[in-house]
Amino acid sequence: MTKSPNPAGLKTAAIIVAAGRGLRAGAGGPKQYRMIGGRSVISRAMEPFCNHPQVFAVQPITNPDDIAVFNEAVSDLRYHNPANGGATRQASVHAGLEALADHAPDIVLIHDAARPFVTPALIERAIAAAQITGAAVPGVAVTDTIKQVNEAGHVEATPDRARLRSAQTPQAFRFDVILEAHRRAAKEGRDDFTDDAALAEWAGLTVATFEGDLANMKLTTPEDFIREEARLAASLGDIRMGTGYDVHAFGDGDHLMICGVRVPHTRGFLAHSDGDVGLHALVDAILGALADGDIGSHFPPSDPQWKGAASDKFLKYAVDRVTARGGRIANLEVTLICERPKIGPLRDAMRAKISEISGVALSRVAVKATTSERLGFTGREEGIAATAATTIRLPWTD
Template sequence: MAKSERTAVVLVAAGRGLRAGAGGPKQYRAIGGVPVIFRAMESFSNHPDVALVQPVVNPDDSAMFTAAVKGLRHESPTSGGATRQASVLAGLEALAPHKPDLVLIHDAARPFVSQALISRAIEAASRHSAAIPAIAVNDTVKLIGAAGQIEATPDRARLRIAQTPQSFRFDVILDAHRRAAKDGRSDFTDDAAIAEWAGLTVATFEGDVANMKLTTPEDFVREEARLASQLGDIRTGTGYDVHAFGEGDHVMICGVRVPHSKGFLAHSDGDVGLHALVDAILGALADGDIGSHFPPSDPKWKGASSDQFLKYAIERVTARGGRVANLEVTMICERPKIGPLRDTMRARIAEISGVDISRVAVKATTSERLGFTGREEGIAATASATIRLPWGI
């Protein structure tokens, strides 16, 4: 591929996914604790050779879309049409002002697209103008007549299963889609079929068996099991932190500013809850402690907000292909009272760490007026973190 060629992506996510069962549009359902559409978009957003990612969504799903893909690079979503074909055309038209050279068209219901497959798609479009990923058919296929009888047994050596991302030179596929719409053709099941109808020669390149489309409830069950088997290395870590009170009018606890008659004596903002969680996560990773990554002797962390420490620890898990299964923190103090703010703190930890709130617990206890916490000289916190990593990492 010429270095000057710009590649764009149309991510088709406007369908309702009714065959996937209850739970809303399948692209916004979680698989392995992560929204399907986030998984589908992430590889494109992070690929160094992808300049633009154009989502196509149902306008009724705008809020779900924004929440599901938070943090990923993409263009403003455009509204889809009544069919997949119409939605792809809407995405291509949205990209037209940007004048990309190549375009990859991908279904959001295929969440396990790899960067290697994306690279192959870009290379194939550059060489052939139109190309699709394909995988071999391993089972014998029968052609069935209207009455259910077998009419033929095609040679499976010549059969392939088509996948996405399908890749094209942008101008030729846009022209093909526009011609099909003008001629009233809305019956094409993929973009390669439109390209064939328009007279283009469509090449194939190596697909990926892991890049399967989620269609039925059974697909979700199968892929959840596959992900769980891959992340079978379950690790648990614990953390502890304590800070003394000093002058001030508030304290930071679990990412929440809590009004108080005192403040923390600390190098950073003194958030004992988040500090304990960071140590727990790093402990589960066998990756040192918070002090080794953010030494208090370093002036750059003076007064630092502790949410960045927790984000960093979560990123260490993600970088190793893992995910957080559960986070728990227990505050030990007489005052301030934690109970009224428990769910606010849970929500804040969930927001910072990018996990569902159902995986976050915040508890509180006193020391029955014993010790430094009982004398209200400071606050302590304990924490635990359970993470899942791929075997061998």
């Protein structure tokens, strides 16, 4: 991944620290790979850096055991090959710095993957602060009164909260300075620093602060996930519904593609693509909820590139249109209308395939079937029809 340097002529890189196990977050695997608001935590954390015009390189740090799930979670982003993390956060950051050394950035931003709500504005403030001071961290003013206690839990002091800040990431440094500090700490056997600002202070650097962001919170406990899911849901107040309809006639063939599942049959579909009426109806429902045309306007049958195309591409495209607008799909429902094949035995496989393609939870995907009581073209077994419905939630824009 290579971009132009920022307007000041300085090259800025970002390190995303994602090698931790996140045990305090409870069951479910490393927290950076869990879903929040319909997207993985690590995808949300990395995307603002990958897309920022002033960041020329993004260097993830991962646990080697996680590489497959990492690649799947961020497959749509551009970044440098992940470096292997160490036994501590400090060791992981050091590995990331060494991985970037040959690229010679002027500034490096070090960000925790467990902070998925970083904004472009915060990244810009971090870069600006590093240009001025060489070492800076985002800080949020403390609003609660803080008590310093001894081992027995007795209060020893009450610090002046006006002078206290809650430190966040991305922390920003001149690259050569923080790399040298990490090398020195490793040489002297110091591996107990909980953030890079503390290491920089130990190395004798003056660390400045800049304005943080209250929304840029770190996901640590199960309660954090519950709270932030609720916050994200509350922010998506533009609730929309969409419906879709599709029909395809039978022709020669020995199988049908229905809701992404290959179904053996005595006939095939007459269609430009694979003729998957279920997925086509779902695509139209999603595009309708977005007021974004229909499947024919995005994938015209006159275009030869879609001849024989698998319809999972169309559904993934429609889902990505929702995600690109900051939205979420609340549910997907499709009803198949046919005499044969019998859908009941295949219902769960179809639901699972739709869930896999769309990323919508299986509990939010419904597949139903009905006949037309031998009436009409479906009753005469000349083809299959499908209707679909969806509800999506978008941020308010007007």
